[in-house]
């Protein structure tokens with residue numbers, strides 16, 4: 157009777173009916189229990205019913221046996237011929253009882269003549285007919301690569317509608333490098349699994365991994381169900397950008413035009429999205445360098461912004477930073493070597509010049525010390541020097557890469573008193589550049605020339621009784637030296653033969669060399685005079701000549717002077733008294 161109370165779903169009317177039955181059924185036999193496994197076939201025998209109840213099979217059919225279930229489904233029936241209780245309807249334990257640990261169907265068995273009521277309990281045994289199943293075929297997990305070891309990620313539990321050992325008993329996880337399995341038992345839901353991070357993830361190495369979680373039950377045979385756990389590793393911007401090269405070294409000719417691309421730096425970032433998006437910028441760079449180059453923040457291309465000049469800066473060092481969206485940065489070095497172009501002509505510098513140079517300087521005397529520079533480099537700066545005409549001068553290497561201009565011969569001022577020496581400096585660039593410089597050298601005088609008379613000797617013819625003061629002749633001596641070194645002064649020397657009186661008869665103008673008659677001459681007294689004339693230059697060099705004065709004894713004829721060297725003009729400062737008598 158107690159069993160009835162469990163039928164809480166019985167309707168009130170049924171209760172009434174049972175109460176009525178209790179009153180009329182006098183023969184109420186005790187409960188009977190059968191146990192069957194679920195899902196057995198229709199017609200299968202559950203139990204030897206009539207035998208168990210002690211009812212004669214022969215009379216069974218006459219007693220109108222019937223089974224009454226609480227619901228509409230008649231799960232069992234009675235075979236009136238054999239008296240066996242047989243299965244009438246498939247019984248699914250899970251359908252009937254869900255997850256309840258025990259499952260039993262209750263029904264009443266009625267017999268009439270006399271009325272009998274038997275309460276039958278049909279226990280339905282679970283059969284491991286269900287697989288553990290996960291709610292979804294795939295479980296998607298997103299785990300940041302920054303997740304640390306020991307972090308746990310719970311997985312939806314697997315369900316197995318079977319009960320007891322036939323329900324989920326445990327889990328296994330496919331072999332993998334990163335996760336281990338931890339299984340928990342919870343009071344109301346059973347066993348559930350967590351995956352535990354054992355070895356940290358690295359998105360850049362593996363951005364996705366698949367694990368297979370298997371849930372198994374304890375039935376025989378065992379059944380299992382699997383789920384794929386897809387782990388997507390989320391980026392944690394744990395990667396700094398990396399340049400393809402830490403140092404970029406390039407060479408650019410100094411005549412490169414504006415806008416010439418020098419180099420393109422490139423960095424990569426293994427991170428995703430904004431974390432991996434890079435922008436380039438200069439860092440730690442001098443203002444001058446910044447003004448010289450431009451950098452494309454997106455492409456990393458470096459171009460020339462202002463003209464470069466090797467002679468000004470032969471090498472630039474740039475630092476370029478690549479920054480990702482989250483601010484992680486890396487830097488690289490760019491060395492831009494400026495290649496020299498032969499754009500500078502040599503420059504000739506005269507360091508010292510000895511001008512005027514005395515003419516008696518010996519051959520090899522240094523005239524000038526020359527230095528040639530070329531701002532270019534290497535062969536562009538290698539300079540060869542030469543001089544236009546090299547009869548009198550030559551070049552010779554001197555101290556500290558200087559060049560000496562030296563005399564090749566002893567110079568003679570009297571031949572050439574000034575030289576324009578043109579120096580030519582040519583570099584070895586391609587094309588070569590040259591420059592010129594002219595040195596004017598003045599040769600100064602040395603008194604190296606003595607006066608030289610135009611004639612070895614002079615003769616003059618004069619008639620006696622000529623008036624004193626008349627000019628007889630003149631002598632000329634030349635001195636090729638300069639100024640006083642070349643200024644000639646004439647004087648009469650006392651004649652060895654005639655002695656002093658000579659001086660009273662003839663006068664020699666010391667400047668002009670004109671000889672005048674100073675006193676009366678008498679043919680009868682002396683028909684011929686020999687004068688010795690001295691020419692002396694400003695520094696004391698002397699020359700001598702002799703002048704023969706031939707006296708003619710013709711009283712009615714004017715004295716005549718015959719001078720061979722009339723080609724020499726008379727100096728303009730000759731006194732009027734020296735005019736020729738016949739003019």
Ligand SMILES: *[C@@H]1O[C@H](CO)[C@@H](O)[C@H](O)[C@H]1NC(C)=O
Nearest residue numbers: 409411412413497498586587
């Ligand atoms: C730079 O100089 C070199 C050598 O003189 C020459 O060949 C080249 O054309 C020049 N480039 C420019 C852009 O002027």
Ligand SMILES: *[C@@H]1O[C@H](CO)[C@@H](O)[C@H](O)[C@H]1NC(C)=O
Nearest residue numbers: 572573574575576577594596
């Ligand atoms: C040297 O050059 C100067 C200036 O050009 C010129 O006046 C002079 O006559 C030249 N001298 C010689 C000897 O050529």
Ligand SMILES: *[C@@H]1O[C@H](CO)[C@@H](O)[C@H](O)[C@H]1NC(C)=O
Nearest residue numbers: 600601602603638639640641
């Ligand atoms: C004349 O020659 C002397 C050396 O003999 C020299 O010292 C002097 O400077 C020269 N005078 C002139 C004006 O050239």
